[in-house]
Amino acid sequence: MSALPNAQSAQAPLQRYDFALISSWIPEGARVLDLGCGDGALLAGLSATRNVTGYGIEIEDAGVLASVQNGVNVIQEDLDSGLSLFEDNAFDFVILSQTLQAMWNVEGVMKEMLRVGREGIVTFPNFGYWRHRLDIFRGHMPVSKTLPHSWYDTPNIHLCTVKDFEDLCRKLGAEILDERVLHEGRQVRLMPNLFGSLGVFRFRERP
Amino acid sequence: MGDMNDRSVGAVAPQRAGFLEPLILKAGKTLASYELVYETYGRLNAEKSNAVLVCHALSGSHHVAGHYADDPKKVGWWDNMIGPGKPIDTDRFFVIGVNNIGGCHGSTGPGSIDRATGQPYGASFPVVTCEDWVVSQARLMDRLGIRTLAAAIGGSLGAMQALQWTLSFPDRIRHAFVIAAAPRLSTQNIAFNDVARQAIVSDPQFHGGNFYAHRVIPARGLKLARMLGHITYLSEDLLMEKFGRVLKRDEYGFNYDVEFEIESYLRYQGDKFAQVFDANTYLLMTKALDYFDPAKETGGDLARAFANARAGFFVASFKSDWRFPPERSREIVKALVATRKPVTYAEIDAPHGHDAFLLDNRHYHELVAAYIDKVAAEIGAGPRRTPLLLASSELEELSGYRGAAKEGI
Numbered sequence: 001m002s003a004l005p006n007a008q009s010a011q012a013p014l015q016r017y018d019f020a021l022i023s024s025w026i027p028e029g030a031r032v033l034d035l036g037c038g039d040g041a042l043l044a045g046l047s048a049t050r051n052v053t054g055y056g057i058e059i060e061d062a063g064v065l066a067s068v069q070n071g072v073n074v075i076q077e078d079l080d081s082g083l084s085l086f087e088d089n090a091f092d093f094v095i096l097s098q099t100l101q102a103m104w105n106v107e108g109v110m111k112e113m114l115r116v117g118r119e120g121i122v123t124f125p126n127f128g129y130w131r132h133r134l135d136i137f138r139g140h141m142p143v144s145k146t147l148p149h150s151w152y153d154t155p156n157i158h159l160c161t162v163k164d165f166e167d168l169c170r171k172l173g174a175e176i177l178d179e180r181v182l183h184e185g186r187q188v189r190l191m192p193n194l195f196g197s198l199g200v201f202r203f204r205e206r207p
Numbered sequence: 208m209g210d211m212n213d214r215s216v217g218a219v220a221p222q223r224a225g226f227l228e229p230l231i232l233k234a235g236k237t238l239a240s241y242e243l244v245y246e247t248y249g250r251l252n253a254e255k256s257n258a259v260l261v262c263h264a265l266s267g268s269h270h271v272a273g274h275y276a277d278d279p280k281k282v283g284w285w286d287n288m289i290g291p292g293k294p295i296d297t298d299r300f301f302v303i304g305v306n307n308i309g310g311c312h313g314s315t316g317p318g319s320i321d322r323a324t325g326q327p328y329g330a331s332f333p334v335v336t337c338e339d340w341v342v343s344q345a346r347l348m349d350r351l352g353i354r355t356l357a358a359a360i361g362g363s364l365g366a367m368q369a370l371q372w373t374l375s376f377p378d379r380i381r382h383a384f385v386i387a388a389a390p391r392l393s394t395q396n397i398a399f400n401d402v403a404r405q406a407i408v409s410d411p412q413f414h415g416g417n418f419y420a421h422r423v424i425p426a427r428g429l430k431l432a433r434m435l436g437h438i439t440y441l442s443e444d445l446l447m448e449k450f451g452r453v454l455k456r457d458e459y460g461f462n463y464d465v466e467f468e469i470e471s472y473l474r475y476q477g478d479k480f481a482q483v484f485d486a487n488t489y490l491l492m493t494k495a496l497d498y499f500d501p502a503k504e505t506g507g508d509l510a511r512a513f514a515n516a517r518a519g520f521f522v523a524s525f526k527s528d529w530r531f532p533p534e535r536s537r538e539i540v541k542a543l544v545a546t547r548k549p550v551t552y553a554e555i556d557a558p559h560g561h562d563a564f565l566l567d568n569r570h571y572h573e574l575v576a577a578y579i580d581k582v583a584a585e586i587g588a589g590p591r592r593t594p595l596l597l598a599s600s601e602l603e604e605l606s607g608y609r610g611a612a613k614e615g616i
Contacts (some may be wrong), residue, residue, distance in 0.1 A: 068551055073519075
């Protein structure tokens with residue numbers, strides 16, 4: 001099978017640091033929608049350990065096949081065209097793990113997450129991470145473990161910093177329930193937007 | 208190709224089961240007795256849990272896989288899907304193909320002798336529906352000692368039967384493969400079907416459906432119906448690519464003979480079909496398509512129609528299928544999701560149109576294989592014993608076209 005072209009999937013072997021944190025937030029038996037599920041590893045793990053039910057959404061053929069092989073209920077769908085298959089509040093959690101940065105319609109997807117899920121979880125590579133800043137200071141586009149692609153072949157078109165994402169939540173009327181910035185799996189507490197490479201947000205529609 | 212042939216189920220023989228229990232049909236009529244002709248591949252396990260029922264579409268039959276010892280060229284219509292080392296592997300699964308009631312391949316149909324009159328049923332054969340077929344199939348499963356299907360699989364009209372299984376017998380089916388389907392026909396679909404029917408019934412040799420007594424067949428009408436249908440099974444791009452505007456001769460003839468390759472191809476397909484298929488069966492199959500509408504009883508609410516279904520669903524559509532395009536499969540998926548059913552959905556990038564479900568496509572076959580592996584795990588059937596071997600993309604091109612020409616839905 002060829003390499004998975006999807007942004008999240010391409011990074012899969014490197015970056016699963018957010019999975020443990022996400023999993024810790026998901027209660028037993030929850031209904032979960034995993035957007036851009038890649039090979040379905042997150043849902044496969046959650047259904048094995050937490051008995052969750054739900055679906056993965058994936059656009060790439062290779063990811064869909066890998067998800068089926070992992071026993072995940074996967075639906076082939078373009079996230080950028082919305083979540084019209086799903087009714088309001090159909091899920092306890094809607095997860096967008098390291099996929100946001102590769103989407104065209106980020107705002108639209110965020111709105112859809114707020115609509116179909118009681119809570120949303122978004123993780124993304126933090127563009128404000130110091131190494132990224134340093135690369136730019138030196139005159140180059142950043143390449144790192146969380147952003148492994150060169151500028152000319154990257155699927156990532158909407159990169160943001162932790163602060164940028166906070167702003168987007170505010171703009172969309174989303175209440176941030178939890179916000180962590182990780183680096184290599186560990187939470188960064190000192191100047192997280194500078195020293196953390198992976199943003200993890202948990203939010204819901206402001207009641 | 209040698210390798211692919213080794214994966215055949217080999218020589219097979221049809222079997223026959225007679226049923227004396229009357230079948231009460233949705234149309235309100237009763238079939239006092241009937242016969243079903245069927246084939247099986249692989250072995251039923253001790254728990255009788257590994258049965259996979261293959262439902263056929265408009266022109267299909269019970270001859271799904273393998274070939275006949277006395278007719279090695281008569282290969283089953285879904286032989287690329289079923290066999291050892293194929294997506295639905297017969298090392299682990301007991302696969303059953305059955306010709307539906309109303310068919311013309313051996314099961315009781317319009318061309319069969321009505322015991323009450325000693326004459327062929329002809330026009331008196333009742334209109335049957337997907338619901339009726341599924342009941343008759345369930346009775347065949349009873350006869351074979353199969354309480355629960357591991358899966359039912361079908362494409363097009365066959366997919367509708369697989370869906371119907373999950374509604375009619377929710378506790379007797381674990382998984383449904385619903386391929387190139389629609390939850391109900393569109394207005395355009397019905398319109399095409401009616402033109403096909405009109406072609407048949409307006410053929411002078413149709414004799415109101417009782418052509419058997421006149422020892423003729425309405426070949427012209429059936430040919431036209433098939434030509435029309437065939438166009439709808441293939442994508443415009445495929446037709447363009449295969450035939451373009453190529454002429455049989457160098458120059459236009461300025462007459463009404465066969466000039467373009469596509470004319471020649473369609474007429475050939477139509478003629479061939481008209482010699483082997485029954486006109487009444489064609490009418491009946493198109494009606495079964497038109498009538499299929501599980502949401503009819505729930506006020507158009509498909510999700511409510513699925514409320515009692517308990518199966519897992521594998522739904523697949525083909526991007527180039529304009530007869531039952533992906534949006535129609537998404538309607539099914541949406542209804543299943545609304546009722547929290549386990550469902551997997553794939554939209555397959557194949558160029559052939561509706562007929563793609565019959566053809567070699569590596570990704571499509573890998574998906575079916577991966578899903579059936581999950582089913583195998585559920586019933587404790589273990590891993591594959593013959594490695595999965597799929598057609599290469601080179602073969603895909605060739606056999607893709609040949610397949611379309613060979614059978615169609």
